[in-house]
Amino acid sequence: MSTVTTLLFDLDGTLLPMDNDTFTKGYFKKLIPHVAHLMAPEPFIAQLWRSTEAMVKNDDPSLTNEAVFKKHFLEAVNAREEDFFPLVEQFYAGEFGELSHLSEPTPLAREIVQAAVDKGYRVVLATNPLFPRPATEHRMRWAGVDGLPFELVTTYENSHFCKPNPNYYLEIVQKIGVTPESCLMIGNDAFEDLIAGKIGMETYWVTDCAIQEKAETSGKEQLPFDHQGTLQDLLRYIREELPALRS
Incomplete structure (x- = not known):
């Protein structure tokens, strides 16, 4: 039985498909x-x-x-x-x-986050906090995930670290009062997102706009992941495989 209670979602290239x-x-x-x-x-x-x-x-x-x-x-x-x-x-x-127009929004993004919320999961928008809040809110709107009950949206005003620093993920769990082991990090970057596994988070590698270059050039082997698939696969995984935390 999964112990995951909190889903962390990357934005650019994950919930908001784009070429960086x-x-x-x-x-x-x-x-x-x-x-x-x-x-x-x-x-x-x-x-x-x-x-x-x-x-x-x-x-x-x-x-x-x-x-x-x-x-x-x-x-x-x-x-x-x-x-x-x-x-x-x-x-x-x-x-x-x-x-x-520089991104390629998909209605799957909102369906995915809403499916997680409907099953009782806590959700975080774990976008690399390189942008100020207004720029992040615009990108959330493009992705169709504005107005959803994210407990935390990481921006450059409220964050002290960036991906791929593991402290970025540790700061998130400290802020919302959960353990790394109760989190699933979902993202398209094989280095910046999957490195969350180093602190004990489960990871889901989204392959629609997958980025592998940084993982390959970091001097390390491909980081392991617990799950992988397209956004469509992710929606099915949340709806059919993640246990409901509330009925």
Whole structure:
């Protein structure tokens, strides 16, 4: 009998099918004009990547991802927060929301999460917290999972670690008061999502938009997983194989 009570769902490439490269290029193209008067496009994008990498590598539990990113970016470009970030935040709150065409939403996403909720499972949106809350809410809306009773949605404001740091998953279980062994992490990335298994979570590898490259280039073998399948398989698994926690 499964001891799982909580399902953690990745968003990009899992509940929201997409090609990461296509999406990233498209949204950078829209973001650049908002800051073009402050910084040329190429160095701006290069610094975005470097500051994102600093956020991913951070292991200081006293600093949110937002704090790490802003400090790294502003020191590198010798700028003030009030010059850059109101413009960036305005973009994420507004125009970013018009980029749904860079993803490939499926009605299966809402059916999957709703099926879990209907059977009594707690649900978490465990999306890599590289984005501010408004950008995450837009992507939830595109995926059709807005308004569902997620106990936690990880964003760069409320998280202190990123995938693939195991501390990202430990922070989630601490916040919602569960054990890793009672969680099933569901995601498409064979490294960033399946690494949840290292702290004792069950894992489900979603193969529709599977990402294996990082797993293969991390110097390690493919991380093990407990289940794998398409989104359609996942829906069937939740409906037919996971035991109901309430009738």
